[in-house]
Structure formats: structure tokens, C-alpha cells
Amino acid sequence: MAKTRELCKDIRDKIVDLHKAGMGYRTIGKHLGEKATTVGAIIRKWKKFKMTVNLPRSGAPCKISPHGASMIMRKVRDQPRTTRQDLVIDLKRAGITVSKKTISNTLRRHGLKSCSARKVPLLKPAHVQARLKFADDHLDDPEEEWEKVMWSDETKIELFGLNSIRRVWRKKKYEYNPKNTIPTVKHGYGNVILWGCFSAKRTRQLYRIEGRMDYRPLHAL
Numbered sequence: 001m002a003k004t005r006e007l008c009k010d011i012r013d014k015i016v017d018l019h020k021a022g023m024g025y026r027t028i029g030k031h032l033g034e035k036a037t038t039v040g041a042i043i044r045k046w047k048k049f050k051m052t053v054n055l056p057r058s059g060a061p062c063k064i065s066p067h068g069a070s071m072i073m074r075k076v077r078d079q080p081r082t083t084r085q086d087l088v089i090d091l092k093r094a095g096i097t098v099s100k101k102t103i104s105n106t107l108r109r110h111g112l113k114s115c116s117a118r119k120v121p122l123l124k125p126a127h128v129q130a131r132l133k134f135a136d137d138h139l140d141d142p143e144e145e146w147e148k149v150m151w152s153d154e155t156k157i158e159l160f161g162l163n164s165i166r167r168v169w170r171k172k173k174y175e176y177n178p179k180n181t182i183p184t185v186k187h188g189y190g191n192v193i194l195w196g197c198f199s200a201k202r203t204r205q206l207y208r209i210e211g212r213m214d215y216r217p218l219h220a221l
Contacts (some may be wrong), residue, residue, distance in 0.1 A: 007034070007042070015042050026068035062099050064091070064106050072103065073110055080179050081117070102211035112169045118176060122183035152197035154209065 007015075011032065018028045025043070029036040047051055064072075071094065072087045084100040089096055104114070123131075164214075168180045175181075192207040 012042050015039055016046050019043050041204040063102050068096050069106055072172045076169045088169055111171050114167050117166045117168045120181045150197055150199045153160055154195040
């Protein structure tokens, strides 16, 4: 994206003089061949600072233009697991050369942080519907009924692909958005399988399952 053309001091002074003479923004813009928004910005700056020259910037100017920032924000919203190197390459193709640190600073200014992706169970639509049905069926159950329930579960978690921490770019409170999570699946094989249970009254100890976990339903045992 090309750098915005800056008006010379003579043109800015002319804009202020015409404004003092009672001309409106649009009239001044047509007279000098400039946009009314540009004329308005110069006049507002003159009213506030009593000068038309550019004020010194606090720090170095942004290396990524608003257009470039919008481009990487769209990419991260669609694919939160995009890495900084991926974004550096995308910007380079657009003619913008920046470092990974610049990418991080730009995303943070837009409220995004690099966070570890949350691991959630891989649920098919049928699983989701079954859980919703269970919740609806037992929504009004009295507390006494829940005291009779024993909950159990086993854990042997494997990630699809590498067993490494994956990071995503996200805003606060969006950690469980499906785009920001990694689906996990429970396998019956592995080095360590733990089984445990609890009820409203107490929690039992964890048990290590040797070998393979038997997933036969209770009525088949």
C-alpha cells in the first residue's frame, strides 16, 4: 500500500487562510483540489495546536499499514492456529517485509494473545444431541436423585498428530470457541490408563488399568 501523500506547508497555510475568510471545507477542497476530509483534518489540527506543520511522532511509525493489519486479522480470525511465520510470508507476498515481533505487536494491539489451545473431547453431532437430551430429561430431577448417581471416567488422552502444545491467537473469554480448541479422542491402548469415579458424597481413588480398557456395556458383563 502506497504511502499517503502529505501536503506541503504552503498548501496547509492556504487552507487555514481560506477558512479564516469564511469558506467551508468542501468549498476549500474544490478550490485547492483536495478532499474535504483532508481540509477538515488540517483545520482541526490548526485549531488545537495553532500550527499546520506535522507534529513529531512518539516512536517509530507502524511498519504494517491499516490494510496489512486488516489482512492478517482476517487470516487469524479464520485460522487461529496460524503462526507468526505464516503471517510474515503472507505480508511478504503483499510487498510488506516485517519481523515476527512486529506481527506479535500488531495482533496484541488488536486484542489478540498467543494462548495454548484448549483440549476438548471430539464430539460428533450425535454425541452433542445425546448430551443435550440427557440434560433436558434430567433438568428438573431433585437433588436426592443426583445423590444416588455414581459418575465414572477413564483417561488416556492422545492428540491428533503430535503430542505437543499448539498455540492459537484469540481474545479473552474465547478459549472454548471451536476454532480455538484441539479435539482429543480416548484410546483403549497406551502406557497408562487411569479410571476413577465419584458421587455427591465422596470421591474414590484413581485406579490404573493394566493392558487394554474393556468398553463393553454393563449389561454384557
